[in-house]
Amino acid sequence: MGEAPAFFVDNLQNGFSTGFGLKSKGFETFTDVGDKTFVIGGANCDSASSVGIQIYDKSTGKWVIPTVLGTKPKTCKGHSAILLNEDRIMISIRGSTLDDCIWFLEVDTEYVKEQKKDFGTEVVAWSKGVTGEAEKPVVISGPSGVGKGTLINMLMKEFPSMFGFSVSHTTRAPRGMEKNGVHYHFTERNVMENDIKHGKFLEFASVHGNLYGTSIEAIEAVADSGKRCILDIDVQGARSVRANYLDAVFIFICPPSMRELEERLRARGTETEEQILKRLRNAEAEIEQGKSSGIFDYILYNDNLEECYENLMELLGLGGSAPINQKPSSKVIDPPSNHSVSKIDNKMVINCETKEVGNEAKNFGFMQDHTGCVVA
Numbered sequence: 001m002g003e004a005p006a007f008f009v010d011n012l013q014n015g016f017s018t019g020f021g022l023k024s025k026g027f028e029t030f031t032d033v034g035d036k037t038f039v040i041g042g043a044n045c046d047s048a049s050s051v052g053i054q055i056y057d058k059s060t061g062k063w064v065i066p067t068v069l070g071t072k073p074k075t076c077k078g079h080s081a082i083l084l085n086e087d088r089i090m091i092s093i094r095g096s097t098l099d100d101c102i103w104f105l106e107v108d109t110e111y112v113k114e115q116k117k118d119f120g121t122e123v124v125a126w127s128k129g130v131t132g133e134a135e136k137p138v139v140i141s142g143p144s145g146v147g148k149g150t151l152i153n154m155l156m157k158e159f160p161s162m163f164g165f166s167v168s169h170t171t172r173a174p175r176g177m178e179k180n181g182v183h184y185h186f187t188e189r190n191v192m193e194n195d196i197k198h199g200k201f202l203e204f205a206s207v208h209g210n211l212y213g214t215s216i217e218a219i220e221a222v223a224d225s226g227k228r229c230i231l232d233i234d235v236q237g238a239r240s241v242r243a244n245y246l247d248a249v250f251i252f253i254c255p256p257s258m259r260e261l262e263e264r265l266r267a268r269g270t271e272t273e274e275q276i277l278k279r280l281r282n283a284e285a286e287i288e289q290g291k292s293s294g295i296f297d298y299i300l301y302n303d304n305l306e307e308c309y310e311n312l313m314e315l316l317g318l319g320g321s322a323p324i325n326q327k328p329s330s331k332v333i334d335p336p337s338n339h340s341v342s343k344i345d346n347k348m349v350i351n352c353e354t355k356e357v358g359n360e361a362k363n364f365g366f367m368q369d370h371t372g373c374v375v376a
Protein backbone atom coordinates (compact mmCIF):
# COMPACT_ATOMS: atom_id res chain seq x y z
CA MET A 1 0.00 0.00 0.00
CA GLY A 2 1.28 3.47 -0.84
CA GLU A 3 1.39 6.55 1.31
CA ALA A 4 -1.83 8.22 2.18
CA PRO A 5 -1.49 11.91 1.40
CA ALA A 6 -5.24 12.48 1.42
CA PHE A 7 -7.30 13.43 4.42
CA PHE A 8 -10.79 14.08 5.68
CA VAL A 9 -11.89 17.49 4.50
CA ASP A 10 -15.58 17.40 5.07
CA ASN A 11 -15.33 20.18 7.61
CA LEU A 12 -14.01 22.66 5.06
CA GLN A 13 -15.99 25.86 4.81
CA ASN A 14 -17.92 26.71 1.67
CA GLY A 15 -15.91 29.12 -0.43
CA PHE A 16 -12.58 27.76 0.80
CA SER A 17 -9.94 28.27 -1.85
CA THR A 18 -8.20 25.09 -2.93
CA GLY A 19 -4.93 26.94 -3.35
CA PHE A 20 -5.11 26.24 -7.07
CA GLY A 21 -7.40 29.18 -7.74
CA LEU A 22 -10.57 27.09 -7.62
CA LYS A 23 -13.54 27.77 -5.46
CA SER A 24 -14.37 24.88 -3.26
CA LYS A 25 -17.79 23.71 -2.11
CA GLY A 26 -16.10 21.71 0.58
CA PHE A 27 -15.90 17.92 0.80
CA GLU A 28 -12.81 17.57 -1.39
CA THR A 29 -9.88 15.30 -0.89
CA PHE A 30 -6.53 15.92 -2.57
CA THR A 31 -4.46 12.89 -3.50
CA ASP A 32 -1.06 13.12 -5.14
CA VAL A 33 -0.20 10.48 -7.71
CA GLY A 34 3.11 11.28 -9.45
CA ASP A 35 2.96 14.86 -10.67
CA LYS A 36 -0.81 15.01 -10.56
CA THR A 37 -3.16 15.93 -7.77
CA PHE A 38 -6.59 14.29 -7.93
CA VAL A 39 -9.24 16.46 -6.35
CA ILE A 40 -12.26 14.37 -5.54
CA GLY A 41 -15.59 15.97 -4.68
CA GLY A 42 -16.27 19.68 -4.21
CA ALA A 43 -16.09 22.26 -6.97
CA ASN A 44 -16.69 19.91 -9.88
CA CYS A 45 -19.67 18.09 -8.44
CA ASP A 46 -22.40 18.15 -11.09
CA SER A 47 -24.89 18.38 -8.32
CA ALA A 48 -24.63 18.89 -4.61
CA SER A 49 -24.86 15.17 -4.06
CA SER A 50 -22.51 13.63 -6.61
CA VAL A 51 -18.77 13.16 -6.56
CA GLY A 52 -16.82 15.12 -9.16
CA ILE A 53 -13.18 14.73 -10.17
CA GLN A 54 -10.61 17.22 -11.35
CA ILE A 55 -6.91 16.83 -11.84
CA TYR A 56 -4.21 19.40 -11.23
CA ASP A 57 -1.16 18.69 -13.37
CA LYS A 58 1.79 20.09 -11.47
CA SER A 59 4.12 19.80 -14.46
CA THR A 60 1.97 22.10 -16.62
CA GLY A 61 0.21 24.05 -13.88
CA LYS A 62 -3.10 23.25 -15.56
CA TRP A 63 -6.41 21.82 -14.44
CA VAL A 64 -7.88 18.95 -16.37
CA ILE A 65 -11.38 17.51 -16.21
CA PRO A 66 -10.96 13.80 -16.94
CA THR A 67 -13.23 11.40 -18.76
CA VAL A 68 -14.93 9.51 -15.95
CA LEU A 69 -15.81 5.86 -16.57
CA GLY A 70 -17.97 3.55 -14.48
CA THR A 71 -20.75 4.38 -12.09
CA LYS A 72 -19.77 6.91 -9.47
CA PRO A 73 -20.93 7.11 -5.85
CA LYS A 74 -24.27 8.81 -5.48
CA THR A 75 -23.63 10.66 -2.28
CA CYS A 76 -20.99 13.16 -1.33
CA LYS A 77 -21.53 14.04 2.31
CA GLY A 78 -17.84 13.83 3.04
CA HIS A 79 -15.32 11.15 2.34
CA SER A 80 -11.77 10.10 2.99
CA ALA A 81 -9.32 9.03 0.31
CA ILE A 82 -6.33 6.73 0.51
CA LEU A 83 -3.92 6.00 -2.31
CA LEU A 84 -3.38 2.29 -2.93
CA ASN A 85 -0.63 0.76 -5.07
CA GLU A 86 0.10 4.19 -6.54
CA ASP A 87 -2.62 3.54 -9.11
CA ARG A 88 -6.02 3.73 -7.40
CA ILE A 89 -7.63 5.77 -4.66
CA MET A 90 -9.83 4.10 -2.11
CA ILE A 91 -12.75 6.32 -1.15
CA SER A 92 -14.67 5.81 2.02
CA ILE A 93 -18.00 7.65 1.83
CA ARG A 94 -19.37 9.10 5.03
CA GLY A 95 -22.93 8.41 6.05
CA SER A 96 -23.69 5.76 3.44
CA THR A 97 -24.81 2.22 3.97
CA LEU A 98 -22.29 -0.55 4.53
CA ASP A 99 -22.68 -1.90 1.00
CA ASP A 100 -22.23 1.52 -0.54
CA CYS A 101 -19.44 3.09 1.47
CA ILE A 102 -16.26 1.80 -0.18
CA TRP A 103 -15.37 2.86 -3.72
CA PHE A 104 -12.22 2.83 -5.78
CA LEU A 105 -11.11 5.47 -8.24
CA GLU A 106 -8.60 3.99 -10.66
CA VAL A 107 -6.21 6.71 -11.77
CA ASP A 108 -3.21 4.90 -13.21
CA THR A 109 -4.09 1.21 -13.53
CA GLU A 110 -3.42 -0.76 -16.72
CA TYR A 111 -7.10 -0.40 -17.59
CA VAL A 112 -7.00 3.38 -17.18
CA LYS A 113 -3.76 3.62 -19.19
CA GLU A 114 -5.43 1.73 -22.08
CA GLN A 115 -8.51 3.94 -21.92
CA LYS A 116 -6.37 7.10 -21.95
CA LYS A 117 -4.93 5.97 -25.26
CA ASP A 118 -8.40 5.29 -26.68
CA PHE A 119 -9.99 8.52 -25.45
CA GLY A 120 -6.95 10.75 -25.91
CA THR A 121 -7.83 12.45 -22.61
CA GLU A 122 -7.13 11.97 -18.93
CA VAL A 123 -9.29 9.07 -17.73
CA VAL A 124 -10.34 7.86 -14.31
CA ALA A 125 -12.60 4.89 -13.58
CA TRP A 126 -14.87 4.29 -10.63
CA SER A 127 -15.53 0.86 -9.22
CA LYS A 128 -17.45 -0.09 -6.15
CA GLY A 129 -16.09 -2.07 -3.24
CA VAL A 130 -17.89 -5.36 -3.49
CA THR A 131 -19.30 -7.59 -0.81
CA GLY A 132 -19.10 -11.34 -0.54
CA GLU A 133 -17.03 -13.63 -2.73
CA ALA A 134 -15.57 -10.79 -4.69
CA GLU A 135 -12.55 -12.45 -6.23
CA LYS A 136 -14.22 -15.49 -7.68
CA PRO A 137 -14.64 -15.72 -11.44
CA VAL A 138 -18.24 -15.72 -12.61
CA VAL A 139 -19.50 -18.44 -14.94
CA ILE A 140 -22.73 -17.57 -16.72
CA SER A 141 -24.62 -20.18 -18.71
CA GLY A 142 -28.05 -20.44 -20.23
CA PRO A 143 -29.80 -21.24 -23.48
CA SER A 144 -29.24 -19.21 -26.60
CA GLY A 145 -31.29 -16.01 -26.56
CA VAL A 146 -31.97 -15.96 -22.81
CA GLY A 147 -30.03 -12.71 -22.33
CA LYS A 148 -26.59 -13.79 -21.09
CA GLY A 149 -24.75 -11.42 -23.41
CA THR A 150 -27.13 -8.57 -22.59
CA LEU A 151 -26.64 -8.99 -18.84
CA ILE A 152 -22.87 -9.32 -19.17
CA ASN A 153 -22.73 -6.18 -21.31
CA MET A 154 -24.72 -4.26 -18.70
CA LEU A 155 -22.32 -5.40 -16.01
CA MET A 156 -19.22 -4.56 -18.02
CA LYS A 157 -20.63 -1.15 -18.93
CA GLU A 158 -21.51 -0.23 -15.38
CA PHE A 159 -18.34 -1.67 -13.84
CA PRO A 160 -15.77 -1.42 -16.64
CA SER A 161 -12.75 -1.65 -14.43
CA MET A 162 -14.07 -4.43 -12.25
CA PHE A 163 -14.95 -7.19 -14.69
CA GLY A 164 -13.01 -8.66 -17.57
CA PHE A 165 -14.66 -10.86 -20.18
CA SER A 166 -13.01 -14.14 -21.04
CA VAL A 167 -12.94 -14.01 -24.85
CA SER A 168 -13.69 -17.52 -26.09
CA HIS A 169 -12.62 -19.15 -29.32
CA THR A 170 -15.29 -20.37 -31.70
CA THR A 171 -15.56 -21.92 -35.13
CA ARG A 172 -18.90 -20.22 -35.79
CA ALA A 173 -19.02 -17.29 -38.19
CA PRO A 174 -19.10 -13.77 -36.72
CA ARG A 175 -22.45 -11.98 -36.52
CA GLY A 176 -22.80 -8.50 -38.01
CA MET A 177 -21.50 -6.40 -35.11
CA GLU A 178 -19.15 -8.94 -33.59
CA LYS A 179 -15.46 -8.12 -33.55
CA ASN A 180 -12.68 -10.66 -33.64
CA GLY A 181 -10.77 -10.61 -30.35
CA VAL A 182 -13.54 -8.72 -28.54
CA HIS A 183 -16.63 -10.93 -28.69
CA TYR A 184 -14.84 -14.10 -29.77
CA HIS A 185 -11.62 -15.24 -31.32
CA PHE A 186 -13.09 -16.53 -34.57
CA THR A 187 -11.03 -19.44 -35.73
CA GLU A 188 -10.82 -22.38 -38.13
CA ARG A 189 -11.84 -25.78 -36.77
CA ASN A 190 -8.52 -27.47 -37.61
CA VAL A 191 -6.55 -24.68 -35.91
CA MET A 192 -8.70 -24.88 -32.81
CA GLU A 193 -8.57 -28.67 -32.70
CA ASN A 194 -4.80 -28.50 -32.94
CA ASP A 195 -4.63 -25.96 -30.09
CA ILE A 196 -6.91 -28.17 -27.99
CA LYS A 197 -4.56 -31.11 -28.64
CA HIS A 198 -1.67 -28.97 -27.43
CA GLY A 199 -3.41 -28.20 -24.13
CA LYS A 200 -4.11 -24.56 -24.82
CA PHE A 201 -7.74 -24.78 -23.70
CA LEU A 202 -9.13 -24.83 -20.23
CA GLU A 203 -12.38 -26.28 -21.57
CA PHE A 204 -14.13 -26.69 -24.88
CA ALA A 205 -17.41 -28.08 -26.17
CA SER A 206 -19.40 -28.60 -29.31
CA VAL A 207 -22.44 -26.35 -29.10
CA HIS A 208 -25.15 -26.01 -31.77
CA GLY A 209 -22.78 -27.67 -34.25
CA ASN A 210 -19.78 -25.40 -33.64
CA LEU A 211 -16.74 -25.68 -31.45
CA TYR A 212 -16.38 -23.23 -28.56
CA GLY A 213 -13.62 -23.06 -25.98
CA THR A 214 -11.96 -21.01 -23.27
CA SER A 215 -8.23 -20.72 -23.81
CA ILE A 216 -5.89 -20.54 -20.86
CA GLU A 217 -4.54 -17.36 -22.40
CA ALA A 218 -8.01 -15.75 -22.34
CA ILE A 219 -8.31 -16.37 -18.60
CA GLU A 220 -4.76 -15.20 -17.96
CA ALA A 221 -5.39 -11.98 -19.88
CA VAL A 222 -8.22 -11.11 -17.50
CA ALA A 223 -6.24 -12.20 -14.44
CA ASP A 224 -3.29 -10.06 -15.55
CA SER A 225 -5.54 -7.02 -15.80
CA GLY A 226 -6.48 -7.54 -12.15
CA LYS A 227 -10.17 -7.87 -12.95
CA ARG A 228 -12.81 -10.39 -12.04
CA CYS A 229 -13.26 -12.83 -14.88
CA ILE A 230 -16.67 -13.44 -16.50
CA LEU A 231 -17.13 -16.55 -18.61
CA ASP A 232 -20.14 -16.95 -20.92
CA ILE A 233 -20.02 -20.68 -21.60
CA ASP A 234 -22.48 -23.50 -22.15
CA VAL A 235 -23.51 -26.10 -19.57
CA GLN A 236 -20.90 -28.64 -20.75
CA GLY A 237 -18.19 -25.99 -20.38
CA ALA A 238 -19.49 -25.03 -16.95
CA ARG A 239 -19.37 -28.68 -15.95
CA SER A 240 -15.71 -28.96 -17.03
CA VAL A 241 -14.78 -25.76 -15.23
CA ARG A 242 -16.60 -26.93 -12.11
CA ALA A 243 -14.91 -30.34 -12.25
CA ASN A 244 -11.40 -29.42 -13.23
CA TYR A 245 -10.46 -25.96 -12.61
CA LEU A 246 -11.51 -22.97 -10.74
CA ASP A 247 -13.57 -22.02 -7.79
CA ALA A 248 -16.12 -19.79 -9.41
CA VAL A 249 -19.65 -18.53 -8.89
CA PHE A 250 -21.84 -20.53 -11.30
CA ILE A 251 -25.02 -18.82 -12.47
CA PHE A 252 -27.59 -20.29 -14.83
CA ILE A 253 -29.93 -17.90 -16.62
CA CYS A 254 -33.39 -19.29 -17.36
CA PRO A 255 -36.02 -17.86 -19.69
CA PRO A 256 -39.48 -17.15 -18.28
CA SER A 257 -40.92 -19.51 -20.91
CA MET A 258 -39.90 -21.34 -24.08
CA ARG A 259 -42.22 -19.09 -26.06
CA GLU A 260 -40.47 -15.97 -24.77
CA LEU A 261 -37.10 -17.54 -25.53
CA GLU A 262 -38.18 -18.18 -29.10
CA GLU A 263 -39.45 -14.61 -29.44
CA ARG A 264 -36.15 -13.20 -28.21
CA LEU A 265 -34.13 -15.40 -30.54
CA ARG A 266 -36.28 -14.41 -33.50
CA ALA A 267 -36.30 -10.73 -32.56
CA ARG A 268 -32.50 -10.73 -32.27
CA GLY A 269 -32.43 -11.64 -35.92
CA THR A 270 -28.92 -13.09 -35.91
CA GLU A 271 -29.69 -16.72 -36.76
CA THR A 272 -31.19 -18.52 -39.72
CA GLU A 273 -34.47 -20.37 -39.25
CA GLU A 274 -32.59 -23.66 -39.14
CA GLN A 275 -30.22 -22.36 -36.46
CA ILE A 276 -33.10 -20.95 -34.42
CA LEU A 277 -34.84 -24.31 -34.41
CA LYS A 278 -31.62 -26.09 -33.45
CA ARG A 279 -31.01 -23.63 -30.60
CA LEU A 280 -34.56 -24.04 -29.34
CA ARG A 281 -34.29 -27.84 -29.42
CA ASN A 282 -31.02 -27.65 -27.50
CA ALA A 283 -32.49 -25.13 -25.06
CA GLU A 284 -34.83 -27.67 -23.51
CA ALA A 285 -31.97 -30.01 -22.59
CA GLU A 286 -29.79 -27.10 -21.45
CA ILE A 287 -32.51 -25.78 -19.14
CA GLU A 288 -33.05 -29.24 -17.74
CA GLN A 289 -29.33 -29.65 -17.07
CA GLY A 290 -28.98 -26.13 -15.80
CA LYS A 291 -31.58 -26.81 -13.17
CA SER A 292 -30.90 -30.37 -12.23
CA SER A 293 -27.18 -31.05 -12.75
CA GLY A 294 -26.02 -29.47 -9.52
CA ILE A 295 -23.42 -27.43 -11.39
CA PHE A 296 -24.97 -24.06 -10.73
CA ASP A 297 -25.02 -22.14 -7.49
CA TYR A 298 -27.79 -19.83 -8.64
CA ILE A 299 -30.60 -19.96 -11.14
CA LEU A 300 -31.70 -16.55 -12.26
CA TYR A 301 -34.91 -16.04 -14.23
CA ASN A 302 -34.57 -13.36 -16.86
CA ASP A 303 -38.09 -12.13 -17.30
CA ASN A 304 -37.78 -8.44 -16.60
CA LEU A 305 -34.27 -7.42 -17.63
CA GLU A 306 -33.73 -4.64 -15.12
CA GLU A 307 -34.85 -6.80 -12.24
CA CYS A 308 -32.74 -9.71 -13.38
CA TYR A 309 -29.74 -7.40 -13.63
CA GLU A 310 -30.37 -6.08 -10.11
CA ASN A 311 -30.43 -9.65 -8.83
CA LEU A 312 -27.27 -10.50 -10.71
CA MET A 313 -25.53 -7.50 -9.15
CA GLU A 314 -26.71 -8.57 -5.76
CA LEU A 315 -25.32 -12.07 -6.25
CA LEU A 316 -22.00 -10.58 -7.24
CA GLY A 317 -21.82 -8.50 -4.10
CA LEU A 318 -22.58 -5.23 -5.85
CA GLY A 319 -25.75 -4.39 -4.05
CA GLY A 320 -26.12 -6.75 -1.13
CA SER A 321 -25.97 -6.05 2.55
CA ALA A 322 -23.08 -8.31 3.54
CA PRO A 323 -20.06 -6.56 5.05
CA ILE A 324 -17.40 -5.18 2.74
CA ASN A 325 -14.10 -7.09 2.53
CA GLN A 326 -15.76 -10.21 3.78
CA LYS A 327 -13.38 -13.11 3.20
CA PRO A 328 -14.48 -15.52 0.48
CA SER A 329 -15.99 -18.60 2.00
CA SER A 330 -17.86 -21.68 0.92
CA LYS A 331 -21.05 -20.15 2.26
CA VAL A 332 -23.51 -19.06 -0.35
CA ILE A 333 -23.99 -15.36 -0.77
CA ASP A 334 -26.93 -13.90 1.11
CA PRO A 335 -30.00 -14.36 -1.03
CA PRO A 336 -31.93 -11.43 -2.38
CA SER A 337 -35.35 -11.04 -0.83
CA ASN A 338 -37.22 -12.48 -3.82
CA HIS A 339 -35.67 -15.91 -3.89
CA SER A 340 -36.88 -19.39 -3.27
CA VAL A 341 -34.94 -22.59 -2.82
CA SER A 342 -35.19 -25.26 -5.45
CA LYS A 343 -35.95 -28.80 -4.32
CA ILE A 344 -33.24 -29.93 -6.66
CA ASP A 345 -29.86 -29.64 -4.96
CA ASN A 346 -31.10 -26.84 -2.72
CA LYS A 347 -30.07 -24.33 -5.34
CA MET A 348 -31.43 -20.87 -5.14
CA VAL A 349 -34.01 -19.81 -7.66
CA ILE A 350 -34.23 -16.07 -8.08
CA ASN A 351 -37.38 -15.00 -9.76
CA CYS A 352 -37.19 -11.82 -11.80
CA GLU A 353 -40.90 -11.86 -12.52
CA THR A 354 -42.32 -8.33 -12.31
CA LYS A 355 -45.87 -8.88 -13.39
CA GLU A 356 -48.37 -8.52 -10.59
CA VAL A 357 -48.68 -12.18 -9.82
CA GLY A 358 -50.46 -11.79 -6.54
CA ASN A 359 -48.92 -14.72 -4.74
CA GLU A 360 -45.99 -17.09 -4.82
CA ALA A 361 -48.01 -20.08 -5.96
CA LYS A 362 -48.93 -18.36 -9.18
CA ASN A 363 -45.34 -17.41 -9.66
CA PHE A 364 -44.11 -20.96 -9.26
CA GLY A 365 -46.95 -22.34 -11.35
CA PHE A 366 -45.84 -20.05 -14.12
CA MET A 367 -42.37 -21.46 -14.01
CA GLN A 368 -43.54 -25.03 -13.93
CA ASP A 369 -45.93 -24.53 -16.82
CA HIS A 370 -43.44 -23.02 -19.15
CA THR A 371 -40.03 -24.26 -18.29
CA GLY A 372 -40.63 -27.35 -16.24
CA CYS A 373 -38.90 -25.87 -13.23
CA VAL A 374 -39.69 -27.58 -9.95
CA VAL A 375 -39.42 -25.26 -7.03
CA ALA A 376 -40.27 -25.54 -3.41
Ligand SMILES: Nc1nc2c(ncn2[C@@H]2O[C@H](COP(=O)(O)OP(=O)(O)O)[C@@H](O)[C@H]2O)c(=O)[nH]1
Pocket residue numbers: 140141142143144145149168169172203204205207208212213214232233234235236237238
Ligand atom coordinates in the same frame (compact mmCIF):
# COMPACT_ATOMS: atom_id res chain seq x y z
N1 LIG B 1 -18.14 -24.49 -23.52
C1 LIG B 1 -18.11 -23.26 -24.02
N2 LIG B 1 -19.24 -22.68 -24.44
C2 LIG B 1 -19.16 -21.42 -24.95
C3 LIG B 1 -17.95 -20.72 -25.02
N3 LIG B 1 -18.21 -19.51 -25.55
C4 LIG B 1 -19.53 -19.46 -25.77
N4 LIG B 1 -20.11 -20.61 -25.40
C5 LIG B 1 -21.53 -20.98 -25.44
O1 LIG B 1 -21.90 -21.30 -26.75
C6 LIG B 1 -23.28 -21.05 -26.91
C7 LIG B 1 -23.51 -20.33 -28.21
O2 LIG B 1 -22.95 -19.07 -28.15
P1 LIG B 1 -23.21 -18.02 -29.32
O3 LIG B 1 -22.94 -18.67 -30.63
O4 LIG B 1 -22.47 -16.77 -29.02
O5 LIG B 1 -24.78 -17.82 -29.29
P2 LIG B 1 -25.77 -17.14 -28.21
O6 LIG B 1 -25.68 -17.90 -26.93
O7 LIG B 1 -27.08 -17.29 -28.88
O8 LIG B 1 -25.37 -15.71 -28.06
C8 LIG B 1 -23.72 -20.28 -25.69
O9 LIG B 1 -24.36 -21.21 -24.82
C9 LIG B 1 -22.45 -19.83 -25.05
O10 LIG B 1 -22.55 -19.73 -23.64
C10 LIG B 1 -16.77 -21.36 -24.55
O11 LIG B 1 -15.68 -20.84 -24.56
N5 LIG B 1 -16.91 -22.63 -24.07
Ligand SMILES: Nc1ncnc2c1ncn2[C@@H]1O[C@H](COP(=O)(O)OP(=O)(O)O)[C@@H](O)[C@H]1O
Pocket residue numbers: 142143144145146147148149150151264265267268302303304305306308
Ligand atom coordinates in the same frame (compact mmCIF):
# COMPACT_ATOMS: atom_id res chain seq x y z
N1 LIG C 1 -35.38 -9.69 -20.08
C1 LIG C 1 -35.46 -9.52 -21.39
N2 LIG C 1 -36.63 -9.17 -21.94
C2 LIG C 1 -36.76 -9.00 -23.28
N3 LIG C 1 -35.73 -9.15 -24.15
C3 LIG C 1 -34.54 -9.50 -23.65
C4 LIG C 1 -34.34 -9.69 -22.26
N4 LIG C 1 -33.04 -10.03 -22.06
C5 LIG C 1 -32.46 -10.03 -23.27
N5 LIG C 1 -33.35 -9.71 -24.24
C6 LIG C 1 -33.13 -9.64 -25.69
O1 LIG C 1 -33.10 -10.99 -26.12
C7 LIG C 1 -32.17 -11.15 -27.18
C8 LIG C 1 -31.18 -12.25 -26.80
O2 LIG C 1 -30.34 -11.76 -25.77
P1 LIG C 1 -28.80 -12.12 -25.75
O3 LIG C 1 -28.18 -11.32 -24.66
O4 LIG C 1 -28.20 -11.98 -27.11
O5 LIG C 1 -28.88 -13.65 -25.36
P2 LIG C 1 -27.76 -14.76 -25.20
O6 LIG C 1 -26.43 -14.06 -25.08
O7 LIG C 1 -28.13 -15.51 -23.98
O8 LIG C 1 -27.85 -15.61 -26.43
C9 LIG C 1 -31.52 -9.80 -27.40
O9 LIG C 1 -32.14 -9.19 -28.53
C10 LIG C 1 -31.82 -9.05 -26.12
O10 LIG C 1 -31.92 -7.68 -26.36
